[in-house]
Amino acid sequence: MKNWKRFTAPALVAALLLVPAAVIQLHSQAGNEAPTGFSTPTLSDNPGSQSVSNGLPEPAGDTFANDQAVFEEAEGVDKGLGPIYNARSCADCHQNPVTGGGSQVSEFRVGHLDGNGNFVSPTLTINNGQSSIPNRSLANDRAVCPEAQERVPMSENIRTFRMSLSVLGDGFVEAIDDSTLQNIADQQPALSRGKIHGEVIQVPIGEAPGLTRIGRFGWKDQHGSLLSFSADAYLNEQGISSRLNPVDTTTVCKTNTDPEDHPDDLGMDDIDHFTTFIRGTMAPPVDATLLATRDAQAGQQIFAQVGCAVCHVASITTAPTGTVINGGTFTIPDALGGKVIHPYSDFLLHNIATGDGIVQNGPADTANKLRTTPLWGLRTRDRLMHDGLSGSREQAILRHKGEAAVTRQKYVTLTPQQQSQLLTFLNSL
Numbered sequence: 001m002k003n004w005k006r007f008t009a010p011a012l013v014a015a016l017l018l019v020p021a022a023v024i025q026l027h028s029q030a031g032n033e034a035p036t037g038f039s040t041p042t043l044s045d046n047p048g049s050q051s052v053s054n055g056l057p058e059p060a061g062d063t064f065a066n067d068q069a070v071f072e073e074a075e076g077v078d079k080g081l082g083p084i085y086n087a088r089s090c091a092d093c094h095q096n097p098v099t100g101g102g103s104q105v106s107e108f109r110v111g112h113l114d115g116n117g118n119f120v121s122p123t124l125t126i127n128n129g130q131s132s133i134p135n136r137s138l139a140n141d142r143a144v145c146p147e148a149q150e151r152v153p154m155s156e157n158i159r160t161f162r163m164s165l166s167v168l169g170d171g172f173v174e175a176i177d178d179s180t181l182q183n184i185a186d187q188q189p190a191l192s193r194g195k196i197h198g199e200v201i202q203v204p205i206g207e208a209p210g211l212t213r214i215g216r217f218g219w220k221d222q223h224g225s226l227l228s229f230s231a232d233a234y235l236n237e238q239g240i241s242s243r244l245n246p247v248d249t250t251t252v253c254k255t256n257t258d259p260e261d262h263p264d265d266l267g268m269d270d271i272d273h274f275t276t277f278i279r280g281t282m283a284p285p286v287d288a289t290l291l292a293t294r295d296a297q298a299g300q301q302i303f304a305q306v307g308c309a310v311c312h313v314a315s316i317t318t319a320p321t322g323t324v325i326n327g328g329t330f331t332i333p334d335a336l337g338g339k340v341i342h343p344y345s346d347f348l349l350h351n352i353a354t355g356d357g358i359v360q361n362g363p364a365d366t367a368n369k370l371r372t373t374p375l376w377g378l379r380t381r382d383r384l385m386h387d388g389l390s391g392s393r394e395q396a397i398l399r400h401k402g403e404a405a406v407t408r409q410k411y412v413t414l415t416p417q418q419q420s421q422l423l424t425f426l427n428s429l
């Protein structure tokens with residue numbers, strides 16, 4: 001008996017442990033949840049050395065740590081910074097609470113309407129009017145010399161701020177099939193008595209000239225590919241031209257030849273490293289302890305009941321592994337394919353009466369629409385909405401009108417306890 005006990009008790013324990021483990025394993029395979037985590041800490045020494053990726057395969061010779069280091073690297077004039085720019089590294093604006101998150105940094109967008117009420121992206125003059133930069137709705141805040149400093153003329157009476165967005169988990173967002181976003185849009189009228197109808201827009205893919213896909217990145221859904229966004233950001237945030245955006249914004253005070261982004265010894269440009277870093281990040285995690293509370297659970301149900309989830313969609317599954325996207329330039333790897341994510345967004349444009357009047361890559365009717373902000377990672381920010389002008393979750397909700405007017409009204413008529421439960425749920429995201 002003694003022997004039996006000695007040998008089988010551990011075996012029993014093992015069996016007990018193994019069975020649930022096997023169940024969890026099966027369950028997670030069926031659900032195929034995308035890995036989540038704030039797993040890219042910003043370290044001064046050996047950037048990326050403690051980071052964990054979502055398992056994305058790295059190009060030959062490259063590492064996730066190296067991609068993160070390039071994303072964090074502060075550029076100088078010698079590397080092509082400016083002449084006009086906003087900050088010196090991607091991580092200057094994408095950093096909270098880890099590299100790739102968002103930040104409090106906002107940008108300045110400007111323009112005006114023509115006689116027919118259509119948005120005009122302005123020509124900004126620099127160098128005391130001797131030079132100008134056409135089609136420039138982004139007014140850069142910094143320049144490498146006083147002559148290149150942009151000044152917004154009085155005529156540009158549309159002026160608005162744009163908050164920095166998180167890029168964590170964006171590889172999964174890129175891996176969502178166009179048809180999935182289109183289906184979400186198609187279902188919204190029926191879910192809302194015709195009130196809610198997200199707009200999809202087709203946007204150019206920089207790396208596949210002449211081809212488009214459904215936009216899903218940026219406040220205006222202005223991009224659908226992370227490589228396109230990275231090249232756009234390198235030029236417009238840091239003033240560094242690349243093979244996709246090969247011409248700098250001005251020659252005033254320019255000292256380098258275009259394109260300024262060159263292949264390294266791995267044959268990769270910086271924009272390739274940025275893209276690989278972003279694609280390799282895990283999705284933002286929930287605060288599981290808070291989410292498990294009775295109040296947060298109740299709040300989650302209220303979120304669905306009052307209609308928030310019609311736009312802030314709770315679960316989306318990415319396209320299967322092997323799907324070719326971005327005009328044939330990217331094949332979705334196992335790490336990103338067939339994964340369930342919880343972005344709390346439909347990635348569609350809506351008019352909720354907060355519109356800033358600005359058109360980017362979309363048709364004229366998108367002027368007063370914005371992308372449903374993904375609420376994953378919401379607990380890491382306090383300046384809310386595109387302009388950062390809502391200082392609390394409640395203020396942000398109360399600004400929802402237009403397509404969201406009915407939902408807002410339902411929120412207003414909730415009991416104080418229900419409202420507080422909804423906010424507790426939001427605080428767990």
Ligand code: HEC
Binds near residue numbers: 107
């Ligand atoms: C000065 C601040 C700043 C810098 C520097 C910056 N960004 Fe951004 N980033 C932003 C802002 C603001 C947005 C939202 C822009 C918009 O939609 O108008 C954004 C959005 C993005 C998005 C879209 C995220 C999403 O989920 O929609 C990506 C991708 C991105 N940036 C990548 C980069 C890369 C790569 C770099 C470095 C080359 C970079 N950014 C540098 C401020 C910055």
Ligand code: HEC
Binds near residue numbers: 354
């Ligand atoms: C018709 C679609 C729609 C519905 C319904 C909707 N939202 Fe939104 N939500 C948006 C859009 C679009 C934005 C971005 C608006 C902007 O930046 O001006 C947004 C932004 C937000 C933000 C700000 C997030 C941030 O990081 O800045 C919060 C919080 C939010 N919504 C919560 C809610 C809640 C809670 C409900 C339900 C009571 C709700 N929303 C219903 C479309 C919607």
